[in-house]
Amino acid sequence: MSKFWSPAIQSLVPYTPGEQPKVLDLIKLNTNENPYPPSPAVNEALCSFAIERLRLYPDPDSSQLKQALAQYHQLSEDQVFLGNGSDEVLALAFMAFFRQSKPLLMPAVTYSFYQVYCDLFQIQFRCEPLADDFSIDLSRYSEQNGGIIFANPNAPTGIPVPLTEIEALLQRNRDSLVLVDEAYVDFGGESAIGLIDRYPNLLVTHTFSKSRSLAGLRIGAAFGHPELIAGLERVKNSFNSYPLDMLAVTAAVASVQDDAYFRDICQRIISTRESTVCALKQLGFDVLPSASNFVFVRHPSITGSDLMQFLRERKLLVRHFNRPGLDAFLRITIGTDAEMQTLIDTLHSHPQLAGNH
């Protein structure tokens, strides 16, 4: 607290990101990073970048990357917005669209940053409970609202929402914006980008931090009707003219252009996920059906915090959310086959799990 702080920030509770440990000998399955490096094309593009150009400001519109993404998703450039990671894109979207007189609707369990943005921008919101199977039940989102947001697949459950249900929601909800956060969509979800031309009330966000292995460079995007993109540009240009740096744009363009590599590593992660799910079920875990690069699991007889601690002592980092309703679970990022084998072997060595093999 300080007398110099704006009154509105005195009660803010910031988002807590997963731990980024400074020691290097841990197997990091806690922040949904990609176990594979970025495309070799990224390496080449960065190595051939002329460093002396860094003395100049970047293109404030990052047009090169807008073009690459527009082409990739068969959109026009004015349907693409870019930001410094999808967290910034989301923050700007909350400012641009959700400061309304009616409440924003979101699932009771979803990416926890959404509530932080509401606090920061003083946006009222209402949470809809998940269904009993932990899925998002969009038929419940029927009340008057100033917008709807959810992640698809959802976080931290990993469960996808069928596109047909999203389209039905868009039809029922033509007067407010529906934001679908597709951070994890490349690992088996169905993207709503194909609906953009038909629904001017749809905004879809993506990130380069998961499927494109570029968490270290901070690149996010939004796709939607040109009027929505214009609203985002207006807020962005009132906040920070140049959010994407030259090297981030260079790397991102190279990544988008190497589609074969992208598809290959996504497929590898999906296949590692499926074998991990089998192994975890054999150990007696309850595993929610994931279409993402992580699994959300609980064991009927061992608490989530005990398991996290047990793994951490054996140099395996996973994420535990200390929140009612979620605290029985662990969120485990899908690493390489070898990393997941180490995880499974380590779990087998747990005194209460040792019998299950």
Next chain:
Amino acid sequence: MSKFWSPAIQSLVPYTPGEQPKVLDLIKLNTNENPYPPSPAVNEALCSFAIERLRLYPDPDSSQLKQALAQYHQLSEDQVFLGNGSDEVLALAFMAFFRQSKPLLMPAVTYSFYQVYCDLFQIQFRCEPLADDFSIDLSRYSEQNGGIIFANPNAPTGIPVPLTEIEALLQRNRDSLVLVDEAYVDFGGESAIGLIDRYPNLLVTHTFSKSRSLAGLRIGAAFGHPELIAGLERVKNSFNSYPLDMLAVTAAVASVQDDAYFRDICQRIISTRESTVCALKQLGFDVLPSASNFVFVRHPSITGSDLMQFLRERKLLVRHFNRPGLDAFLRITIGTDAEMQTLIDTLHSHPQLAGNH
């Protein structure tokens, strides 16, 4: 306009950055970039960076760069804040400190982004006129306020404020925050960083875009009392956990560590500025006394827009502000000696200036 936009953004007027032309054969003296490349140490650090690490999130606190800057300025790490360019640092500071019941005070002529932030965050502000010689007269900033902000040296005038006057302002104004934006301080201004330990109401912002030749990478910083830095961290962590990417941090640390190069290029720019000022005065220009990497000049008989157009047709880009009171002036960035010679030669070829040599 769109029915999906938040009402508050319908009337926003975004900041207009200087043009970043896509053609390459122009002499760019319009956005205060450094004519010299970043330190060779930046090149080395980027070339030896292991690209595969980009799959991981960066350190959300950018501790390595905080340490380097704390050491450089003889501060502790908790007196240093970092952001995605000083524009983002300023935006977060407006949110953290200036949303008060009393108005923010600022000069009528200063960095025009300040008023845009006020619009975005619905902050009331009052503008104090400049003195007749275009300097900031801090003795006028005497009314009750929710904060004071100005650039030192000021933009776009380039005129510095003496440190003694800033200290007197801090003493008169102990109950609200004074933000000194030192984007251009390394070209001859006096930094207020040395006052931080004595004045908990002082926040100083810096950028790597001008004196450190890293505009392309987006790195800004703020320095102040740990309670002020904590307020900034709280807002930052409610907005975007990871604003600085790994390559930007790597480059910035290398830049801070090569002080000899930094001092050398700043000194070169200062000396080019001095010779440019002489040459412009010989051509009959009125040149405001600059302590920055640009000069703000007007000619008694040629309009600012005519001169800008004349130069542009000859592939020299300078900045003209189409605002009452400023529209007679041009803001000319200091380039290399050769670039400035081209500028002077080109001006000599102007029909109304041809006699002045």
